[in-house]
Structure formats: structure tokens, C-alpha cells
Amino acid sequence: MSAILVILTTIMLVITGANNASNSAGTVAGSKITSYRNGILIFILGIAAGAILEGWKLSNAVQGKALQGTLDTFSLEVVMGVTFAMLILATTLRLPLPITQALYGASLGSALYVGIPIDWTNVLGVFLSWIVTPLSAMFIAYVLTKVTGRLTFDGVEEAVVTYGFLTIATSFYTAYALGANTLGLIVGVVGTELGGVQTLILAVVATAMGGFLMGERVSRTVGEGMASLGPATGFSSQLSAALVVHLFTQAGIPVSISHSVIGGVLGGGLGKGLHALGKGFLARLAILWTLVPGFSLVMAWIMHGAILG
Secondary structure (H helix, E strand, C coil): CCHHHHHHHHHHHHHHHHHHHHHHHHHHHHCCCCCHHHHHHHHHHHHHHHHHHHHHHHCCCCECCCECCCCCHHHHHHHHHHHHHHHHHHHHHCCCCCHHHHHHHHHHHHHHHHCCCECHHHHHHHHHHHHHHHHHHHHHHHHHHHHHCCCCCCCHHHHHHHHHHHHHHHHHHHHHHHHHHHHHHHHHHHHHHHCHHHHHHHHHHHHHHHHHHHHHHHHHHHHHHHHCCCHHHHHHHHHHHHHHHHHHHHCCCCCCHHHHHHHHHHHHHHHCCCCCCCHHHHHHHHHHHHHHHHHHHHHHHHHHHHHHC
16 A cells, blocks of 8 residues: 555545535535534535445546556556645635546546556546536526525525525535545545545545534635525525536536536526626636646646656
8 A cells, every 4th residue: 555645645635625615514604504613514424425325436437437447556646646736726826626627637647658548438528527517507506596586485584494404405415415426536546556445434534624624714705605695596506516416426427516516606696696706716717627637637647757757
């Protein structure tokens, strides 16, 4: 077992928990339904349930479907190292980076260098799924926002109780989708070297640790932004994001919860007649999301060449 691979994977998972806790805990906490710590607890329970119950559906998304072979220990270290570097870059730019894209691109670059056959038809299908994900979430959120906007309640208390329950449920569901898809993908990639069960345990513990220790600050920022949309719109945005990721999970296709959440927020905002995100932010985001897979592929290739000669 490679100590370097364990360290890199652990760091990646901790950062994943810290960054993605906001997608789940941010809304429930930002809406003042419960505390941020309780929101993080919901996140931890969700990712654990998703990874354990459905993470196996992504176990061969890279090695088995995209790659017609298995990456060796060194190549896996390169994959995780490149993904970590992409995370640092995105953090510097203050933009949400889909770990899925970086991990997938680096895996392709490693496979190209070492000569592992690649199923480009499958790869193209995954790339198209990354385009469909935010668009689908945006459409569903738009429709849900229009529908929920017409609901009526017998008083403010009933509305608060109803949306309180729905927000907690969708927060758990969002974390569940993250655990099933993103954590399932990571476990599938490095599990060939570290062992499936051991990697699953590491994934759940390290991601939970990241969410618990560092997720609260990000959750406050995202939660307050989501809460500004209103309870009905926030619920619609989050539910649509989780639903899209969960549907792709059933097909074993790795997609990004970040893609889906951004699409959901846009759709929810449009449904309410609001501009939820700035044009400049969206432009930078589109450029980053477009370049990351190719850049990760090239970086992995260069690292193999530089080290292996």
C-alpha cells in the first residue's frame, strides 16, 4: 500500500468534505431551520449513507468503462496529485471546482501515457453528461419553483413547518447524492490499490472530518446566499440538483454536484424572476469547467514523462 497515495487521497477527501458541505448543510442552516453544526451532521449522515448504499455503482466508471485496464500505483498517485493541484487553483480563484472533472481528466492522461486503451465513446458520453447536468437541474428547478410558488398554506406557521421539513430532507438527499456519485467515483479509482472496503471507510471518515472541521465557514456563505432566494426557491434548487446527480448515479455516470447545484440555483432564480448569480462569476466558472478536464489530462501526461522519463 502506497503511503503517498493514502495521504493524497485523504487530503482530497477532507477538502471534498469542506467544500461540499455547503451544498447540503448550507441551505438548511442558512434558512435558520437549525444550527450549522446540525446541518453538518445531516451532511455527514447523508454522504455516509450514499457512499455505503450506492457508491458501488460508480466503482468501474473510470477503470472498467473509460479505461480498459487498471492504473498502477504511481499513476494513481499522479491522478490524485493533479486533482489536488486543480483544487488549489480553483480555491485561489474562489471558484467551485468539480472534483469529478479533474479526477477523470487526470485518469485519461495517465492512461494515454502508459498505453491503457480508452473507450472514447464512453468518455464522450460522460463529457456530454457534464453539459446536460446543470441544464437539467436548471430546468427542473425552474419548473419546481413555478409549482411551489402557487402553493398556499393555512398561516405562516404551517408554511414554516412544511418547508423546514422539506429543506432538511433535501439537504440529506443532496449529501446522499454526493456520497453515491463523487465518493463512489473516488473509491472506485483508488480502491484498486488501497482495497475497496478500506477506501470506502477512509472516504466516509475523511469527508466527514472535512465537513465537520472546515465546512461551517463555507456553509454560512452559501447558506445565506441560498436563503436569500426564499424557502420555496431554495428547496426547488436543492432538490433538482440532488435529483439530477442521483439519476446519473443509477447509470454509473460520474457527474458533479457542483455543476448541478449551480444549475439548480440559476433555474430557481429564473423561476422567481431573480438573477441568482452574477454574469462575471458564471463566465469564469464556464471557462474553468471547460478547461479543467483537458488541463488535468495534460498535467498527468507531463508528470508521467517528467518522472518516468
